[in-house]
Amino acid sequence: DAGVIQSPRHEVTEMGQEVTLRCKPISGHDYLFWYRQTMMRGLELLIYFNNNVPIDDSGMPEDRFSAKMPNASFSTLKIQPSEPRDSAVYFCASSHRGTSLGADTQYFGPGTRLTVL
Amino acid sequence: AQSVSQHNHHVILSEAASLELGCNYSYGGTVNLFWYVQYPGQHLQLLLKYFSGDPLVKGIKGFEAEFIKSKFSFNLRKPSVQWSDTAEYFCAVNPDGGFGNEKLTFGTGTRLTIIP
Numbered sequence: 001d002a003g004v005i006q007s008p009r010h011e012v013t014e015m016g017q018e019v020t021l022r023c024k025p026i027s028g029h030d031y032l033f034w035y036r037q038t039m040m041r042g043l044e045l046l047i048y049f050n051n052n053v054p055i056d057d058s059g060m061p062e063d064r065f066s067a068k069m070p071n072a073s074f075s076t077l078k079i080q081p082s083e084p085r086d087s088a089v090y091f092c093a094s095s096h097r098g099t100s101l102g103a104d105t106q107y108f109g110p111g112t113r114l115t116v117l
Numbered sequence: 118a119q120s121v122s123q124h125n126h127h128v129i130l131s132e133a134a135s136l137e138l139g140c141n142y143s144y145g146g147t148v149n150l151f152w153y154v155q156y157p158g159q160h161l162q163l164l165l166k167y168f169s170g171d172p173l174v175k176g177i178k179g180f181e182a183e184f185i186k187s188k189f190s191f192n193l194r195k196p197s198v199q200w201s202d203t204a205e206y207f208c209a210v211n212p213d214g215g216f217g218n219e220k221l222t223f224g225t226g227t228r229l230t231i232i233p
Contacts, residue, residue, distance in 0.1 A: 093161075
């Protein structure tokens with residue numbers, strides 16, 4: 001399997017522009033997660049989906065952020081309008097359905113390094 | 118809300134030294150515990166995980182971790198580190214073990230630097 005695929009790997013944009021990050025989870029995985037990693041705040045969960053349905057979006061910082069999962073093999077995270085404080089590495093991760101014991105291993109993609117000027 | 122504490126922000130060791138990275142969590146119920154590693158410029162990878170059973174868990178690359186429920190801890194250990202272990206290490210907790218809650222709470226990470 002190719003693992004979790006994210007694009008683009010690097011994105012540089014200007015403040016106010018719309019940014020769309022893309023993720024293809026591992027085939028057969030039921031869960032998809034979006035994280036943001038910064039030096040100041042570490043790794044934060046933004047939102048996660050189960051079977052394409054958003055389950056918990058309490059980590060989404062504000063209305064400028066939105067995420068969709070139109071099908072089992074594709075998800076987007078959109079920032080509109082972008083701001084310099086959104087600069088971070090954004091990771092997508094996927095996992096198979098957890099067992100009765102709880103969450104199973106999450107497999108991370110390579111991340112998208114976003115720089116907003 | 119649950120939280121995960123990794124008190125060591127940056128650890129510097131010489132090759133062959135023994136390693137122990139601390140991880141404490143604040144949640145009184147059932148938990149699943151994970152250690153992930155992020156090598157420079159790479160994505161996070163699973164080192165090991167604990168769901169139930171033997172509280173001493175062995176992972177890849179000679180790492181192990183011990184779950185001590187009474188101390189709410191899940192410290193990571195390796196008896197002899199190598200230069201290639203230079204990376205950032207993240208502890209993560211999944212509270213409320215069971216169907217329906219797949220959320221992981223991550224610690225802030227510990228940067229490990231191994232000096233040859």
